[in-house]
Amino acid sequence: MKPKKGSESRTLMTYRVLPQDTNPAGNLHGGVLLKQLDLVAATAAMRHARKPVVTASIDRMNFLKPAYVGELILLHANVNMVGRTSMEIGVRVEAENLITGETRHTNSAYLTFVAIGEDGRPSPVPPLVLETGVDHRRHREAQERRTMRKQELQRERASSETGD
Numbered sequence: 656m657k658p659k660k661g662s663e664s665r666t667l668m669t670y671r672v673l674p675q676d677t678n679p680a681g682n683l684h685g686g687v688l689l690k691q692l693d694l695v696a697a698t699a700a701m702r703h704a705r706k707p708v709v710t711a712s713i714d715r716m717n718f719l720k721p722a723y724v725g726e727l728i729l730l731h732a733n734v735n736m737v738g739r740t741s742m743e744i745g746v747r748v749e750a751e752n753l754i755t756g757e758t759r760h761t762n763s764a765y766l767t768f769v770a771i772g773e774d775g776r777p778s779p780v781p782p783l784v785l786e787t788g789v790d791h792r793r794h795r796e797a798q799e800r801r802t803m804r805k806q807e808l809q810r811e812r813a814s815s816e817t818g819d
Contacts, residue, residue, distance in 0.1 A: 658782040661790050664702035666732040668695040672724050672750075683722040688748065689713070691730055692764055696744040699732035700768035703742060704780040707771045711741060714765040714800055722750040722761050729758070736797035740777035741769045743797040765800060 668691065676687045693710055700708040722728055729749045736743045748762035772778030785791050 656779060656781045658784045659703055660784045660786055661734050662786060664699045664734050666695055666699040666702060668698070668730045668732070670728040670730065672722055672726050672728060674724050677724045681724045683724075683726075683728070685716075685718065688722070688728070688762065689716065691728065692716075692746050692748070692762075693766065695730040695732045696746050696764075696766040697768060699734055699744050700742050700770070703734045703737070703783070704768075704770040704778075706778060706780075708742075708768040709771055711767040711769045712804065714767070714804065716762065716764045718762055720750070720759055720761045722748075725753065727751040727753055728761075733793065734783055735765070735793040736801065737780055737783040738801070739779055741767055742780060742783075743767050743801065745793060745797070765797070767804070 670691050672683050676683055678684055693713075697708055697710065727750070729751060731747045731749070733745050733747075734742055735745045744766045746762075746764050746766065747760065748764075749758045750761045751758045770778045770780045783794070785794055
């Protein structure tokens with residue numbers, strides 16, 4: 656399978672925060688943002704794999720600053736690491752005030768997707784070509800998160816077997 660550059664799958668998606676997307680304080684609901692995050696990350700994963708993907712996990716979602724009604728949300732998705740059938744996608748979220756032009760980093764998250772073949776089972780994906788120093792750093796950090804995810808999954812499985 657021919658390796659692919661990360662730049663081939665980078666994805667930018669925008670979303671305008673409307674009143675129905677917010678809580679009574681005018682802040683974007685976390686669940687609305689999570690849906691958009693999953694969509695942009697899945698798009699980047701599909702652009703890399705060129706096949707259907709399913710969300711396997713969301714590692715972490717940091718809510719750093721709120722986004723408000725009327726603002727434009729920019730979701731930047733990047734393939735950080737590729738395994739045999741899985742991919743870690745990092746998403747950086749920024750909010751833009753459309754009147755002032757001010758932007759601020761509001762959220763970050765890491766999602767893992769698994770490519771699915773025609774038989775409905777996990778399917779191999781192309782290796783990732785790391786092009787820049789930032790790509791190498793993201794890849795290294797993604798490997799560390801993968802190790803932690805595997806350890807946590809082992810602990811969860813052990814705990815469920817003992818009934819804890």
